[in-house]
Amino acid sequence: MKKANFTLMPFIILATLLGFLAYELFHAKPQALPSALIGQSLPNFRLPSLLEPGKNFSAAELQGRVSLLNIWATWCSACRIEHETLIIINQRDHVPLFSIDYKDNPEDAKLWLKNLGNPYEKIGEDTQGDLGIDLGIYGTPETFIIDKQGKIRYRHVGALDENTWQEVLLPLVRQYERE
């Protein structure tokens, strides 16, 4: 009896390891990393406002209502795809949309908004990417849901599409609005 169990052992181990491999290959999402900042207040930033010369965009302006904070750049191709969705979201669902132009040339950014439309209420210029590090971002685009208290509640990494917006982010926004 014992002998039979031993001969099966290597196969059981192999099967287990293959099971782990299959999981890692087909189901694991190594890119889906929860933000370390969930539940915390936004970093207390103050950035030059892109479209209002001499004025600033600061963290305090995101308090009082549930809003979205989108991180984008003109050099980011996924941001171009996402931009259309953001315009639709802004026009249809009336969720306040703020943004950070990350490590970008302000002139390029102005041209981009002129050509593609501007869904943002206010845009901060993070030329050096310092706020990017403070927000723990991995790349662009990323979208944060900020609640009424100015706390980070949710982070979406990558281009936001209509499906994800309708099924994941919008319900969360409505839920935080009721709080």
Added chain:
Amino acid sequence: MRENKSLVMPAQAGIQLSTQMLRFFLLILALFLLFLTSTFAYATPQDLYPFSSPADAQRFQAFIKTTRCVVCQNQTLAESNAPLAKDLRDKIYTLIKDQQSDADITAFLTQRYGTFIFMRPPVNYATLALWLAPLLIFFLTIAFLVL
């Protein structure tokens, strides 16, 4: 007199010729030195992150070799060419320059990116299985071999 002149003339011409040659030589020397210095500048490896103390330089190296480049997940900051890796290297550099302690820098990175940013996972409840698994497998193997 004529003879004298004719004797002197070639001598003057010789002096003129030699000053010309000297100028030419100096020009060549100057060009040579110019090239020498320019190649010298290329040959010197530029230290991108200069520190005044060797201890700080060592701390910097230790940090970038144990911190993950979050974009290219299995590379450290020291190995990665990703723009975010460069930004984080610069950030760690300025933090060390600002006399921040190792604990401060670790806290700074953890607060923003979580413990995932370190190549070495911390020992806590979530990672206990990870840390104990090798030991467990070792003892199980011994147990199987003995039985």
